[in-house]
Amino acid sequence: MEIRRLTFEHAARCAELEELLFPGDNPWPRDIFVVEFAQPTNxxxxVFDGDDLLAYGGISQLGPRHDPEFEIHTIGVDPEHRRRGLGRLLMDQFMQxxxxxxxEVFLEVRTDNEAAIAMxxxxxxxxxxxxRRYYQPSGADAFTMKRASGSERRGV
Structure with missing residues (x-):
C-alpha cells in the first residue's frame, strides 16, 4: 500500500466512496472534490493498493503560517477495507x-460514529x-473535536 496526493483524476472515485459511506448526508459529488483538490490550503x-484508491482524506490549513490551525475536511475508507488501519495512516500524515x-486541529464527527471518535x-x-442537526438531510448531530497544538500538549 502507498499514500499519495490525490489529483483531479481521483475525484470520481472519491465521490463513489462518498455515496457508499455517507448516503443520507449529502455525499460530495465529483465536482466538489475537484474544487477541494484545487485549493492551495488543502x-x-x-491510500492506494496499486491503482485502487481504498481510502481518502483531506485537511485544510487556516490562518497565517506562523500561527496556523487545521481542519480535517473528510476521511473515508472503502467499506470492504475497513479495520485495516487505513484511516489511521491518513491521520498520521495529517497530524505530522x-x-x-x-x-491545533479541528474536525466534526457524527455523534454515533463510535469507531471514528475512538480513532x-x-x-x-x-x-x-x-x-445539533449538523449533517443534512439526515439531521444527525456532530461533535466538534479539537487536538491542541504540539506545544500546548507538551505544556510549553
Whole structure:
C-alpha cells in the first residue's frame, strides 16, 4: 500500500466512496472534490493498493503560517477495507503536517460514529462541543473535536 496526493483524476472515485459511506448526508459529488483538490490550503491524500484508491482524506490549513490551525475536511475508507488501519495512516500524515507547524486541529464527527471518535481520541482529539442537526438531510448531530497544538500538549 502507498499514500499519495490525490489529483483531479481521483475525484470520481472519491465521490463513489462518498455515496457508499455517507448516503443520507449529502455525499460530495465529483465536482466538489475537484474544487477541494484545487485549493492551495488543502491537502488531500489517498491510500492506494496499486491503482485502487481504498481510502481518502483531506485537511485544510487556516490562518497565517506562523500561527496556523487545521481542519480535517473528510476521511473515508472503502467499506470492504475497513479495520485495516487505513484511516489511521491518513491521520498520521495529517497530524505530522499539523505538528510540523505547531497547529491545533479541528474536525466534526457524527455523534454515533463510535469507531471514528475512538480513532480521533487516540490522536489526542477531545470533544469541545456539539452541533445539533449538523449533517443534512439526515439531521444527525456532530461533535466538534479539537487536538491542541504540539506545544500546548507538551505544556510549553
Amino acid at each position: 491537502l488531500y491524500l489517498g 503536517l499539523a505538528d510540523g507547524l505547531d497547529g 480521533y481520541e487516540a490522536f489526542d482529539f477531545r470533544i469541545i462541543g456539539e452541533r
